[in-house]
């Protein structure tokens with residue numbers, strides 16, 4: 001609570017009723033369209049630079065290849081993933097799952113410390129909405145007041161031209177985004193094939209591209225800030241992540257309250273620094289008043305910081321009435337970042353990263369899954385030998401064809417035969433799965449019991465690539 005030093009009056013006892021509703025929905029449940037004023041200022045400029053860098057990375061990503069293979073690929077349809085040039089298969093799912101968990105912990109940790117910095121500076125939704133589509137809108141329709149006038153205007157030639165131009169540009173950029181997303185999902189070469197053939201030839205791909213285009217167009221043309229307010233799970237979880245010490249865009253109520261209009265030739269009396277000009281509200285793309293406190297809708301876009309700094313410059317007061325800071329920081333005059341909660345998350349994150357590093361360094365490039373052929377115990381062969389039949393599935397996670405041989409570590413006199421081939425060399429094509437049926441045969445004299453544990457080794461150029469434990473059945477002694 002902020003108190004007037006002399007009267008003890010609570011300066012920040014605002015009505016919390018605003019938390020019962022969303023700023024962009026009226027009492028009848030209708031959408032209130034937000035017309036934010038064009039933002040400007042130092043934070044906006046910094047964000048524009050970050051946005052340009054991230055957009056270049058996003059659009060360049062599918063073109064970056066390592067030895068002819070994508071640098072990043074998230075092919076959920078065929079369950080093929082390439083991260084930083086390294087292929088991951090469903091067999092590596094445990095590593096991918098740990099990477100995802102670590103990413104979530106990192107996001108939580110980052111949010112606990114720095115609030116919604118991700119939303120304002122790096123989220124594709126905010127970058128495309130505020131730095132691409134909104135810029136086009138300002139360019140075509142003008143600033144907020146002109147946009148409102150155009151909305152209210154009849155459908156004359158100017159309005160039809162402006163709406164058509166905006167429609168075409170929004171659609172073109174939505175197409176560009178959908179092709180890029182598709183390239184991350186199925187690879188650039190596949191996207192080139194889809195667009196260079198008639199839609200009927202690659203119907204699934206064509207439908208996918210059109211569906212993505214439709215979704216992006218819908219989001220940026222109409223849905224806009226509702227994606228952050230009503231859909232994004234990360235946004236919905238802010239109430240759990242954020243604490244009094246989390247850094248976010250905050251209004252310094254101790255300095256600003258009681259707010260009051262600045263009147264010419266009249267002293268400011270006991271008013272705080274907020275002159276109630278509402279510029280911070282007018283620039284907000286989610287239609288909220290940050291002076292009400294931290295809110296779910298705030299995407300930390302910094303537009304209100306820039307707007308208020310500009311006002312403070314004009315009225316000759318220090319900048320930072322709205323700034324990056326924490327609730328505790330405003331109360332105590334000092335932001336404290338390293339708390340027990342942060343320490344706890346940091347330890348968990350460090351542990352997870354250590355486990356991932358260990359798994360990545362010990363992960364084998366070639367793996368095998370061995371299953372005994374159902375319904376077969378063992379076969380009696382000539383020369384007092386016993387064989388067992390196995391289905392073996394090999395995965396070559398590298399981008400090169402490899403040749404391997406098999407070896408059973410635990411026994412000396414062992415023969416391994418491929419059912420489909422005479423020689424014992426197994427050729428596994430690059431980045432693919434090979435299945436085969438194999439006989440493992442050994443002398444009956446070496447078999448100690450009905451169920452014998454054996455270790456099957458995958459050998460490439462004399463090096464053991466993977467070891468799989470399985471059972472070898474034989475007759476009882």
Ligand code: SF4
Pocket residue numbers: 251256259273274275276277278279280281291307308311321322
């Ligand atoms: S822009 Fe600053 S001075 Fe103006 S209403 Fe907002 S907080 Fe108050």
Ligand code: SF4
Pocket residue numbers: 249280283284285286287288289290297298299300301302303304305
């Ligand atoms: S309150 Fe400020 S930082 Fe938050 S969304 Fe609105 S303008 Fe952006």
